[in-house]
Amino acid sequence: MKELIEKLVNAFGPSGYEDDIASVLKELIAPYVDEVHHDNLGNLIGIKRGNGGKKIMLAAHMDEIGVIVTHIDENGFLRFSNIGGLNPFGLIARRVRFADGTVGVIHHEKLDNIRDLNLRKMYIDIGCSTKEEAEAKVSIGATAVIHEGVDLLGSRLTSKVLDNRAGCAVLVAAAQKAPKTNNEIYYVFTTQEEVGTRGAKTAAFGIDPDLGIAIDVTPTGDTPEAHRMSVSLGKGAAIKVKDSTIVTHPKVKAFLTEIASANDIPYQFEILDGGGTDAGPIHLTREGVPTGAISVPCRYVHSASEMIDLNDFDACVQLLVGAITADLSARF
């Protein structure tokens, strides 16, 4: 599984610029679905046709947080803004990579007090000494992502952008494993989640599903002096109960719990105080869609070194396969 995740985290895909990660995913998903297409927002949609069963939309966002160039100065330094939620302190001395492979180092102006740090006081050094030289490599509006590798720590794996390439990998693995049933499955790799769950909104409108399941990561509460939250690494797939954008439909929560119990899949409930996922816009589409979410527990979300447990990952895949192959005729 490390190979699949590694392949996905190394693909380039800040919100709005998901072409590279989309092409990697397209190749991975195509053999297991009947058709693949993109919609107007760039969402990648793989459809596994059913036979009169329910229409299930699975959504894992493929975009990642990143930076976008807003200014190039006389000495070739780049000023930038954020794409999605970035912690400026986590960016100090971090390397970033542009779509064409150009690498830069993020640093900051001299500050009397490090608490005064914000993105407006930071810059990217791409090794150029003049504006002209820098402009030959990047232009205003160019995007870059965090540049960091993958390490396996026993059953755990640390890398950048496990949010949400881990979720994408769950979808790919489920597509590989799930036998054909009556259900019509839409494997949707959504765009622009990190800037406000935008891709899922238009994808759900187009698909008009009977059931929606978002697959994303969730923060945990199992580290020293952590924010109190009853999700831990290694304790199984997280079934979302609530976040800022959705109260999971009780029938969906019960359904996922039932599948987990019946198949001895370790699971835990997730209540996320702040933040949302693609489940939010999906459940508010058209006349409303019963929607839930399966989350891969993940420490240090939105940093260069996020961490998941591969056993949890497997539990998420099993739970998802169980859900999409179940007989839903009497359920949704």
Added chain:
Amino acid sequence: MLLKRLTEAIGVSSREDEVRDILREEVGQYASIRTDALGDLIAYKEGTGPKVMLSAHMDEVGLMITGIESNGMLKFRSVGSIDPRVLVAKKVLVGKDKIPGVIGSKPIHLQKPDERTHPIKIEDMCIDIGAKDEAAAKEKVKLGDCAGFATKYEAFQGGLIKGKAFDNRVGCAVIAEVLRHDFTLPVYGAFTVQEEVGGRGAGVVAYDVVPDVTIVLEGTTASDVAGIDPHLHATTVGQGPAITFMDGSVISSRPVVDRLIEVAKKLDIPYQMRRSTASGTDAGKIRLTRTGMSVAVVSVPCRYIHSPVSIASLEDFSRTVALVRGFIESLQEGGLEL
């Protein structure tokens, strides 16, 4: 002059009537016109091929009357985002009858020392229309009436203009100018309501029209002003239309942005990228309508927006018209892979 008429009209969000009437009269001369349930004005010029929509909001930030005091003073709240510090001692016009008023607050010689160190809050201001008591005020004004700034449009030195509500009457005027021209493609001019309170009109227009590509026209913030470092200048007055790659509400469709740049270069129109990702426009709502729509934003840079007076360049305005017209013509010639 259309810009003068449009900017001197008052159209605080949800009270866009006066602006809508001017546009209906103006654009109605060369396009068919209808209004939807929210008050959005939709102009249409027939054609064949992909539908192009040009969208600009008609509303402006302003004030709403929330209380009438026993002494005849009016209490108010802002509609849309206004820095309370720009309000003190400004002249306003209240309600449909445009009753003249002045925003009053405790004068400096009556302020306690600590009050002088803080900006005056909106709660501590009132609009004085000269009414002697509550009854006299109520003859002129009702709760829920809106007030706008009483600023006249004027030409300024260096080809600049000054006036109020450039955000976004300049966008409305750009569309009106572009629609004077004839195109072979079907072109819609959407003049939307309630952008300043959350892009409310634009989403329903896009849902209704279902355009293939949309350009949102805006008057955007020019931060080439005192106290801002050059690397934080979002746009600069006089350097041409500003093209948005990303803001708080939208990541523009890249093929549309690329085409705009291509057209600007080809027609030798100076342009600039909007070098900030803050704030939002109607494009956010349009982009996410139905199964997603192709959108980009082109703005005329304006200094001091969301205040009683802004400054813009007439040359930037006419270059914006030329760019948008050139964009539509480029679609007619070569289409666009979206």
